[in-house]
Amino acid sequence: MSWLSISKSSPFSLANIPFGIISTAKSTAHVPAIAIGDYALDLSVFASSGGFSPLTDFARHLDVFQQPTLNAFAALGRPVHRQVREYLQNVLRDDTSYPQVLKNNAVLQKEALLPLSEVTNHLPLQIGDYTDFYAGLNHAYNLGVILRGPDNALQPNYKHLPVGYHGRASSVVVSGTPIRRPNGQILTNPSATPKVPVFSPSKRLDIELELAAFVSRPNQMGEPVPIDEAEDHIFGLVLMNDWSARDIQAWEYVPLGPFCAKNFATTITPWVVLLDALEPFRAPGLEPGDRESLFPYLREKRAVNAYDIPLEFELKTAQGSSTVVSRSNAKNLLFSFPQMLAHHTITGCNMNPGDLLGSGTISGTESGAEGSLVEQTRGKNPITLADGSQRIFLEDGDTAILRGTAGEEGSYVGFGDCVGTILPAHVV
């Protein structure tokens, strides 16, 4: 398919073309790029070397690829993203209409095609506000059972609106960033009276397997985004690990929600997969998006509003042993990102390019499909790893790796690895 040699197992096939921000040892400037197979195509060099010359419509926008973030590119809107992605697919195809641009241009190949192993990834967009939803029904149910029992597991509002909360934007980091185990207040004996916490490193450090969407188009304060336009306000998706200190969370979160238990770090994959790349994998979510029980502002034209993206969570110990702890699928969502965006703005909240919306933890219903350790272990039943060691929560030196890859060998559309290694807590 491509004149470039692309491994059949690469998440970055010609069908993908995700956008990110990179730097290299030689050039520390942050520049836009796409990932293709084992390479990054530096769009800054590509654009300034005339790579987009055949795309005459795009000429006036070329400066977006000389920026240190993708915010300006995102703000151009979906028709432009689509045009650029399709053009780049064409340039990279074996039967490209533009062989002179890159296929037969050894000089530009040498300057612009960089081995992924030699580039450093950065946050793809500058994140203004970060919001985390709770649209993974199975996760919400599993947690509800742990906290309140099966009869009251889901709150009465749960199926009427995408429950969400504002998160911390400053501590969203790119895959690979080490994660320091947090210290905090923990109630070790919840049944004692009075309730008096201890101060300690978190002993219940967990992952949350999520997808997240970047906003492209803004809306004005006081002007909600109509549901039929919401998809065109989304730039693309990444995988996300919403690290959570369950013991700190349990003590702090009443009555205003999670705070310090989650604001110490949130990890995302560096390559933004455009919605157009995911369109072939559209699949039914947990309930149809056009169901009558929804208020019109949440009712979608298309009932089929999720994506069939197999997801997995692998745990690698400091000793190097790897275990796939769980396998889930992005279909396990009750609300879609367009529904989340429509709800987020319904009271008038203004969104900006670069705002990030997390889906909530994506768990399946079966055992081994949980999107967090607390669901799988119930906080007490250890899982056994490949090397025979056991885990209830994460230990120092553990590396959590999330993956999400749609499609088939040779034409995978994936996110790459979402990675973080736990550093020991500071002694205080």
Added chain:
Amino acid sequence: MSWLSISKSSPFSLANIPFGIISTAKSTAHVPAIAIGDYALDLSVFASSGGFSPLTDFARHLDVFQQPTLNAFAALGRPVHRQVREYLQNVLRDDTSYPQVLKNNAVLQKEALLPLSEVTNHLPLQIGDYTDFYAGLNHAYNLGVILRGPDNALQPNYKHLPVGYHGRASSVVVSGTPIRRPNGQILTNPSATPKVPVFSPSKRLDIELELAAFVSRPNQMGEPVPIDEAEDHIFGLVLMNDWSARDIQAWEYVPLGPFCAKNFATTITPWVVLLDALEPFRAPGLEPGDRESLFPYLREKRAVNAYDIPLEFELKTAQGSSTVVSRSNAKNLLFSFPQMLAHHTITGCNMNPGDLLGSGTISGTESGAEGSLVEQTRGKNPITLADGSQRIFLEDGDTAILRGTAGEEGSYVGFGDCVGTILPAHVV
């Protein structure tokens, strides 16, 4: 005291010198300024005209006053803010050491001293993340009584840590911005089974009277701010109205906290009052900041950790009638801003210059000292305004004005008015 004529009732006496961002009809560029009496001193013009020449230490930082926000100035740190404020006080004093700078410089006075009535205020800093705390004990108690009764009004964690949650940064607006009444999901009949909401304009639109602090110095992810250094990470304070749609909030907030009920708008005063200006008004808060029951990371060297700042909430109807609905005082806080900052970062959350920390609603204990309408009316007992009309919550056309002014006539240190007028909801 000043060679400039300053009204004795001005919140911007020579003892204040708050910093903000302005533009004018003639010059639409956003530039830094201070407020002094009925004037703004344009620091962009002042700096480029040699106004800071005697302050030789500051020469290398002059570009901070050519920026459209105060983030760069804030990032310089408290010793620099102190030096600049004291220098400007000196320049404006009758017995100034630098009469040639402004007092005897009619040309610069004409260019740089602009009547406040002719300037437009903008957000003083670009806000990266906004966090709202809940440190107003009386408010937390009053709301707890309404929701859970007096015996369980405060949650077990309440006195151990400053409870807080992440808010929405994009919809923080400057005083004077009109506020659109939000539409949203509301449970009108909570006792019915099953619980089914309606979609409607909020009928319980409320104010929350708060102080808020801007962060100046950053900290790295994973590195908490020690309590003894926390005050020097704070640039200064503003007044804040955390608009709240109580009916939308009641339905949505379980289990992850307030979301769309508050993210439609938050209003702040435009002038940042530096902590140094408030130091003479330091007063005991609701409990000493050094109390033994606190973990060391929250224990302050100085037990006296609040400020004596009388606060008021005035309601002006569309017909022009004004009523002071409540009077409170900033002493009514259980935790100080340094404690909030120390707690916010204890798990490793990184802060940036321009981050905004709200105190939570500041209510007194007595009747007429409530910082929100829901506390005063319990959502059912109307208050009577000066023109005889009644209110339980805000009506369209109502203007909420918050004020906070410390000190005495002739040397007030105040925030000015925090104003917002309610526009009718969009018809959907």
